[in-house]
Amino acid sequence: MDDSSAADAAANGGDPGSSNSAAPGSPGEVFWAFLKLGLTSFGGPIAHLGYFRDELVVRRRWIDEAGYADLVAMCQFLPGPASSQVGFSLGILRGNGLLGGLAAWLAFTTPSALILLAFALGAASFTGPLASGLLHGLKLVAVAVVAQAVWGMARSLTPDRPRAAIALAAVVIVVFFSGSVGQIAAIAIGAVAGLALCRSETAAPAAGHLSFPISRRSGVVALAIFATLLVASPVLVGTTHHQGLALFDAFFRSGAFVFGGGHVVLPLLQAEVVAPAWVSNETFLAGYGLAQAVPGPLFTFAAYLGAVMGPTPNGLAGAAIALVAIFLPGLLLVFGILPFWDSLRPRPMVQAGMRGANAAVVGILGAALYSPVWTSAVLSQRDFAVALAGFLLLAVWKLPPWSVVAMCAIAGVAVL
Secondary structure, X not given: OOHHHHHHHHHOOOOOOEOEOOOOOOHHHHXXXXXXXXXXXXXXXXXXXHHHHHHHHHHOOOEOHHHHHHHHHHHHHOOOOHHHHHHHHHHHHHHOOHHHHHHHHHHHHHHHHHHHHHHHHHHHHOOOHHHHHHHHHHHHHHHHHHHHHHHHHHXXXXXXXXXXXXXXXXXXXXXXXXXXXXXXXXXXXXXXHHHHHOOOOOOOOOOOEOOOOOOHHHHHHHHHHHHHHHHHHHHHHHHHOOHHHHHHHHHHHHHHOOOOOHHHHHHXXXXXXXXXOOOOHHHHHHHHHHHOOOOOXXXXXXXXXXXXXXXXXXXXXXXXXXXXXXXXXXXXXXXHHHHHHHHHOOOHHHHHHHHHHHHHHHHHHHHHHHHHHHHHHOOOHHHHHHHHHHHHHHHOOOOOHHHHHHHHHHHHHHHO
């Protein structure tokens, strides 16, 4: 890079060679930009990344195309909600630190969380044949959405025999070892298998250099907090039997092991909240179906679950605990990895392990498509027809998810 280019980069708030394109702004600017996105970003994480690009890369020019591509690759590499992690990182970049990242997360998350919380608090008074039909339709939406996710992820994450074998092995593991233990074991075994079976591909080239206002020491602290919470939370739950800690632990562990997209949280959360009878399977699937119709991140489904819990804390307090707990691991990880990503991303071993973990995720989600999603929602041939129609509308006709939710909810009244 010549002297004039280096001077331009320094003037724009970045290092020479950086992909940062704009001078730092303020947390307030970040909040209002992401509030707009939180109110209008329908369609799931892939669509969210498109909205972010249009608004923040093309229109506002907070970062250039190469830097944005590299940031997306990093967040897809990590467990957690990829679109929220990208938004959090862009908030750190534009807002010049952690306050900017928190402003982005809060603004992007709040709208959908409030909608789902309101639905959860009003669900008890929503009774009668019409209510039962609409809730049944929402469960059928969940069948269509999860089937579409399995189809799309299988095509992209298991394109060859080794990764298809890893996905199949993951199905076997979660079938014979139910609950979160089997799912976490499947992901871990998939990552180890990836080291042996998925190293033949050429490593993805680095797209650019990203400079964030985070020191390596701060990154290490964030990773240490993540590891401490992951290990200490279940120990504290086992010794104190405190329900509030148990709620935090269940959602934190779910958020810590979500690889491959927001829909993967479904089997993890089902194991954590339905198995111990905190939430009924019918209530769980109805909320998951509704979550497809709201803007913002799918992880805000946690606010609904925290509110409808049987044991206390529930209601507003349960929603707040669940919401913070499920997002916290992903945000800690991305904050901790950002200062080190330039040196980690080119390593073939890292990429091979992630290929194996992602293949295992396909198997876990495929098993969840059968149970609990299919077995509790598809009770007749008419139910099958509605679920199949929903899948085709999403996968073939590419209709917006909110419109498919509305049509399936109405159809649920007709077929019940």
